[in-house]
Amino acid sequence: MRAIGETGLDAYWDYTPLEVQQTLFDQHLQLSRETDLAFVVHMRDCAAATIEMLRAARQRGPLRGVMHSFTGDLATAQACLELGMFISFAGMVTFKKSHELRQIAQQIPTDRILIETDSPYLTPHPHRGKRPNEPAMIVHTAACLAEVRGVPLDQFAAETTANAQRLFQFD
Numbered sequence: 001m002r003a004i005g006e007t008g009l010d011a012y013w014d015y016t017p018l019e020v021q022q023t024l025f026d027q028h029l030q031l032s033r034e035t036d037l038a039f040v041v042h043m044r045d046c047a048a049a050t051i052e053m054l055r056a057a058r059q060r061g062p063l064r065g066v067m068h069s070f071t072g073d074l075a076t077a078q079a080c081l082e083l084g085m086f087i088s089f090a091g092m093v094t095f096k097k098s099h100e101l102r103q104i105a106q107q108i109p110t111d112r113i114l115i116e117t118d119s120p121y122l123t124p125h126p127h128r129g130k131r132p133n134e135p136a137m138i139v140h141t142a143a144c145l146a147e148v149r150g151v152p153l154d155q156f157a158a159e160t161t162a163n164a165q166r167l168f169q170f171d
């Protein structure tokens with residue numbers, strides 16, 4: 001086992017009351033601390049509450065986690081970075097209208113950025129809409145972000161691989 005999650009808060013889908021999500025999220029954060037396993041945060045329409053909980057957890061000690069499939073704003077990304085979190089981008093960052101998200105991705109420090117498929121959804125451009133998404137498609141997300149960040153694809157791949165190894169403790 002490499003990580004705990006996805007955990008986190010989601011106010012978009014109305015399946016579970018927010019208080020219940022908060023209780024479970026906090027339990028996962030504590031479990032991450034006890035086991036030294038990374039945690040994977042899902043956050044949808046819940047940025048303020050999520051940051052608040054991460055801040056509270058940070059008071060208890062360093063955080064080893066990632067904001068998965070990040071689609072928040074710059075202030076949220078910065079707050080997460082200040083708390084020591086990694087930020088991971090999925091296929092959505094390649095979509096034509098995702099200018100703001102690409103600008104955020106451009107500003108994530110080299111040692112904190114990750115990429116992911118989030119398959120079977122979020123197939124990147126130019127295969128958008130095709131299902132299922134699959135791991136091989138990650139190359140499109142990587143190419144998009146390498147260009148945005150002004151680094152060769154090889155270099156960006158090496159950087160994100162190193163970050164994943166550090167976060168999830170594998171080599």
Ligand SMILES: [Zn+2]
Pocket residue numbers: 006042043068069
């Ligand atoms: Zn998710």
